[in-house]
Amino acid sequence: MVELDLEISVLEVSGSPTCLDHTHYVGDRNKIAKMLKIILNYIKINYSGCYEDFRRIKVYGIQVYDHDFYIYSMCLPFAGVYYFKLEKKFSCPTMTFLLFKELPKFASNLWMMRDIIISSTESIYTYVTNIISESSDDDSKIDKVKTSPPGKKKNNRTKTNGRR
Incomplete structure (x- = not known):
């Protein structure tokens, strides 16, 4: 979202x-989920709007793997509950002799993807621009994004049991 300098979706x-x-x-896929959670948290922390408007926000992540497009969404329908969902999966046409049959469906899927991202932008814009004077913190618990634990270091020292 250029007007507000916000990231609203992820592509991997x-x-x-x-x-x-x-x-x-x-x-x-896990990286997409973490980034979508970060986006939702950033919006909630930096903009004080109506919580009902915030609950309507869905952010989207797109993953391309093996000629397939996966569209994931994340929202925060209840306080502290992040909902990550595979919204749609569709294939990219690969066989040139079937392109005339597959291209209209593929174009339709890309158009649908465009529409849901525009819808997401509109719901974020509604939340960000409808600022309320007091924010109710009890309604909007947000979790910190958990990072992966650090790897275990190998211990090269040999253990002795105290006997000689």
Whole structure:
């Protein structure tokens, strides 16, 4: 959202379609979830609007993996409850001789993706511009994004049991 200098969605391309790596796909999906949570938290912390308007906000993340588009959403329907959902999955046409059949459906899916991102932008803009004077903190618990725990260091020292 250019007017407010806000990030409202995330796009992640999970590797080449010729080298499939399911672990990379899952890691990128988790990264999308973390980023969407950060976006929601940032909006809630930095803008004081009506909580009912905030509950209507859905932010979207798009992942491309193996010629497939995955559209995820996240919202905060209740205080402290983040809801991450796969909204839609669709394929990118790959066979040139079937392109004339698949292209209209693919274009329709891209148009739908555009529409939901515009809808998200509108709901964020409604929340941000309808500022209320007092914010009710009890309605809007937000969680910190949990980072991965640090890796375990290997201990090169040998343990002795006190005997000689």
